[in-house]
Amino acid sequence: MRDIPQDRYIRGRTHHRTAKTKAPSHTDLIRDIQDKLPCFFFVFSRQKCQDYAAELAQKNIFPYNQEITAFVREKLATAPQEINSLKSTQLMRQVLPYGIAFHHAGLLPVIKDTVEELFGKGLIHVLYTTETFAVGINMPAKAVCFDSLRKFDGITFRYLNSKEYFQIAGRAGRRGIDNAGYAYVMVDRRDFNYGLYRNITEKDVDPILSQFRLSVNTVLNLIKRHTQEEIDEILCKSFYTYQKYGRRFDKVAKHLFAYKFEAAKKKLIKMGYIANDRLTDKGEFGSHIYSDEILTSELFATSFYGHLNEYQIMLLVAAICYEFREKTEFYHQQPSKALSQLKHALKNHHTLEKEKRFRSLDDLTSLVHPCFYGKNVLEIVKNTNLLEGDIIRFFRQMLDRFGQVRNATRDLRLVEICRSCEQVIQNCLKDIDTV
Known part of the structure; x- marks a missing residue:
């Protein structure tokens, strides 16, 4: 965490000088950790990934690399002209020669592949990326930086939990290359909560929680493939049931998922998906649909x-x-x-x-x-x-x-x-x- 100097002042209504704390700067952080590159810089906004890459390139911290320019030119030589005219492609071609890149789900596959190959070759110093890069792509770096520990989860802004933090921070440190990995978090002292940050970053303490959900597809396929006795046993032995009731899970007469299953079954009977404990034609159709089962079935079954x-x-x-x-x-x-x-x-x-x-x-x-x-x-x-x-x-x-x-x-x-x-x-x- 980088200390932010309090070197600016503003005048308040009482005409007393009040210290104003500057927001942390990602470019200053990169200057300070040049001996700990390459790094992944995680930013929970696609647009900010691109903006940060452009800002860092303007600082002229890294020299121009002709090898990168030649690689990109060859990689995109056969691409349709429309790809090269896209704003994201043009920006990428501006920042890449300086060993700076961005990566997020909104980019074309060929652009993401280009960035990943250049990083694999050791030609990228700083890669600004969203958290999707932390899952499924095995490309470690010497350091990991966080623009913030808060993100928008599709509903509201919230802090990362410790599991999410360590999933991302675990990218730091290249096996066989680095003796240690480094993680940096940009902290705005104006709303800094030390206890909260310590709980997130000190130790992975959040428990593993069952993600089992009784979807419509699950209910239909349980009825399609199992007897009621088998269904009761399957639901009873779920990880969720074990977490909720502990070692006594198999002794509980009526657990939560049993009630949920019965409620879902009654609804599906009423809607014509189940009759006489068997799937109707509409229910059979729905058993092959893996999301939006009801909506898709009402349209096409x-x-x-x-x-x-x-x-x-x-x-x-x-x-x-x-x-x-x-x-x-x-x-x-x-x-x-x-x-x-x-x-x-x-x-x-x-x-x-x-x-x-x-x-x-x-x-x-x-x-x-x-x-x-x-x-x-x-x-x-x-x-x-x-x-x-x-x-x-x-x-x-x-x-x-x-x-x-x-x-x-x-x-x-x-x-x-x-x-x-x-x-x-x-x-x-x-x-x-x-x-």
């Missing part, structure tokens, strides 16, 4: 989709996959008769009319319409402020959902529609997947 065309079905799947964000903008929406008919059908359905995700249908035409009519993803990125990597992820999620529906249905017409839509999306992504 009933007669609802029967009068819809491929474009309308693509819009429905897009609405299921899209994750609404307040600041996302869409341009060039494509109103049409097909869209109006689809919205009318949803409005008149007793269950689907309440689904909030269908409120984004108008916006999603900015992505789905050009995709359906043959545009590639590098042209579609102009229709939204979503990052290019997020758009690719969105279309790949659509591919996954179409695959689930295709495997779940017995309707040959729907199977062919799914295959056709999958081909449309694959054509849209082909320039990315072939780079």
Whole structure:
């Protein structure tokens, strides 16, 4: 933790000089730890990753490296021109020659691959990245820096727990190269809580907690594959039950998951997924869907989709996959008769009319319409402020959902529609997947 000098003053209403503490600077921290590079600098914001990389490059701390320039030029030589014209690509090409990079899920795969290869070659001094880099990529560094110990978890801002901290900090120290790894946290003394920071960073004390959830898919497959006696035993022997009741877990007559299972089963019986302790056709369909089971089944395991065309079905799947964000903008929406008919059908359905995700249908035409009519993803990125990597992820999620529906249905017409839509999306992504 770096001490921040109190060298600025402001005048208060009483005209007394009041010390003003400066916020910590990531560039100052990098200057101070140049003997402990390379480092991962974890920032819980994609935009700040890019901003920090640009700011550090302007400080001229590291020399220009022609080897990096040549590597990047060769790596992107066969890439479509649209990739090189993207703002994120242009910024990356500006900072990379100085051994500075950024990495997050919003980047194109070829750009992320380039950064990872350069880091593996030992040519990157500082890599600004989000926490997704701490999971699944085995690339340690000598030091790990934290922009903050607070992050947005999709609902609210909160502090990391000790497990999350050590998961990330554990990247510090290269086996066989470094005798020690170093972790640095930027602390703003204006809201510094020493006890809280010590609890997070001193020792991994948070217990492992069961993440077992009784999803609709789980309930349907338990009923499909097991007797009631077997179901009771499976739920009783879950890690969650052991954590809650300890060594007496198998002696508890009625545990929490048994009640939850019964409640979920009653709801599914009422909705027509289960009858006489067996799955109905709709229940069988739902047992092959792994998220949004009810919504997907109501759309594609009933007669609802029967009068819809491929474009309308693509819009429905897009609405299921899209994750609404307040600041996302869409341009060039494509109103049409097909869209109006689809919205009318949803409005008149007793269950689907309440689904909030269908409120984004108008916006999603900015992505789905050009995709359906043959545009590639590098042209579609102009229709939204979503990052290019997020758009690719969105279309790949659509591919996954179409695959689930295709495997779940017995309707040959729907199977062919799914295959056709999958081909449309694959054509849209082909320039990315072939780079």
